[in-house]
Amino acid sequence: MVLKTFGWSFAVTALGLVAAVLFGGWTALGIVAILSVLEISLSFDNAVVNAGILKKMNAFWQKIFLTIGILIAVFGMRLVFPVVIVAISAQLGPIEAVELAFNDKDRYEQLVTDAHPTIAAFGGMFLLMIFLDFVFEDREHKWLAWLERPLAKLGKIDMLSTCIAMIVLLVTSMTFATHAHQHGGTHVDKAQTVLVAGLAGLITYLVVGGLSGFFEGKLEEEEEREHEEEEEARRTGKARTPVALAGKAAFFMFLYLEVLDASFSFDGVIGAFAITNDIVLMALGLGIGAMYVRSLTVYLVRQGTLDDYVYLEHGAHYAIGALAALLLITIQYQISELITGFIGVVLIGWSFWSSVRRNKALAAEEGDADAADKSEVSSGV
Template identity: 55%
Template sequence: MFMKTFGWSFAITAVALMVAFFYGGVEALILCAILGALEISLSFDNAVVNARILEKLSAFWQTIFLTVGILIAVLGMRIAFPLLIVGVTANLNPVQAVSLALEKGGIHEPGSYAYLLHEAHPQIAAFGGIFLLMLFLDFMFEERELRWISFLEKPLAFIGRLHGASLSIGLILLVVSASMVRPGKEADVLIAGILGMVTYLLVNGLGDLFTIPGADEDQKPKKSSKGVGAAVGKAAFMLFLYLEVIDASFSFDGVIGAFAITSDPILIALGLGLIGAIFVRSLTVFLVREGTLDEFEYLDHGAHWAIGALSIILLLTISVEINEVITGVIGVVFIGASFGSSLLRNKKKAVEETAKEHHLSN
């Protein structure tokens, strides 16, 4: 199962590294590998959240996510998105933006592609940070029997009883973030953050308009043993859109952070797009097909705590420089800790079941 799922990712990685080597030698190969590793380390939580949504979709829509979705992730977010941001910021047409990108100017060189994208970072971070913050808060504000970090999740669930709690907290943090940005950027940050909030509410709300055929009383679609859900038609389309917006929001920090490593758009496309995005898709499929999220029950919690940390880091980077490695390490720590907690939980349940069977047999 492992090689069947990840085999093509390893193959594409090898091709990407070879292309990087022929493009710019050993240095380009190393930079490409670093970018790929950065994207993968930042995306464990992304894969967990993707998997939880993807398992609700029918086999057809899962295939759409793995084909059309990967094109959106690679061509849209890793290539077209930075070009669009630079084009809008510098008032350039697409041809001029591509030409500027190929000049490979440094991030501290005024007028360069990397510099202009870095200048737009406060707006990008506000949009992505608020979107992910809303995702984190809505998860934590739900009442649920299973809790991981109980002393934090119980108070959050209590706060969630307040109508509009996530909106209120999101707006407060957005205003605080905007107040800390350099003069002249406050309005841009506020507008970008509000757009991130509106995008989340629209995509999430539209998904709730459609019922999922085959859902049970809890509105959870029935899945086959291979992790295939029942969502089709409009319901599946809305889930797909929701999935793509979440995926895009996760990629913001990686795309911006890549320019601290290299301003070469070819290497960024190879490292983030081909290597990073492909591995995230493979990991998502692996989690769905193996039923990992149901077997290791705290992974959902760990992923959402990582999302919460990422959202706060994105909002902090509006005014403070934070190394992307820190973001990646925090995400891996949350996922790793939740996985370890899940193992202990499963072991404890197995011991209790064995003791119960032994008691009944006597």
């Protein structure tokens, strides 16, 4: 089952890592591996949401989503989108940006380095909003309870995330942006550029978040309707057979899934700029991660179960928060790509380990409860 579901992902991983070594040596291998782990962790929710919708489609449209959809996901959002960001920020044509990335790496690096404050401000604000909205939400499972409980109480204040993000942007524009790092080690004042780019990142998040919220609301309404129909079927004694979506309904659901996938992909693509500016390594790492997201979606659909590692989402969002802070700091200071990637991997790994410990503790408690029940029965109580 695992090999059948994740076989293509394993193959793409092997090819991608070999390509990374051939392209940039062992350092490139490490960057691609980190990007892959980051993309998988940040897109975990994406796989869960996709699975919930995909199971309603018939076999044909499921196959379309997992074939054409993966091409859109990998080559659209994970390859074309980073090039577009670089082209806009460096004021290049898309074709010119690609040609420079392959044929004139020194010139490409210079342009991207000079445009980095713009990219960092846009991406830093986008990622910061994702992190703030997560930590200010009151969740059933709390990983770092000593921190998350008071933050959840503060989250009851309307627009708190947006206010904090704007304050951070103003402080950044008046501090780091006044001595923005440029190619050759020089520093220039880019306060206005950073302020505009940061506002663009904030607006982009609000638009994407609004669309995602709208689609999620529609999905919840559909699930509530189905639940009511099931309850009615139980009361009347009539069997209710789920009907898989087909035709126009499935087509529009397919388009919806692609829009939703693009929305979820923003954090991975933007976060990748905190680790590397090389669009080749970015495409390899994010492409590998996208393959695993698709495989995980299939696995969840076929198994009908969700992952038990409840703190993994927390770790991914804390990694997003760390990347947001590092992006804003790198407007003025240079930070090694491996360091920024390592911080994210450590946070995600820590959350995974905490989830494993939680599952073992729950299993032990259930075992003790079963043993107590058996003891009562044997003693005649």
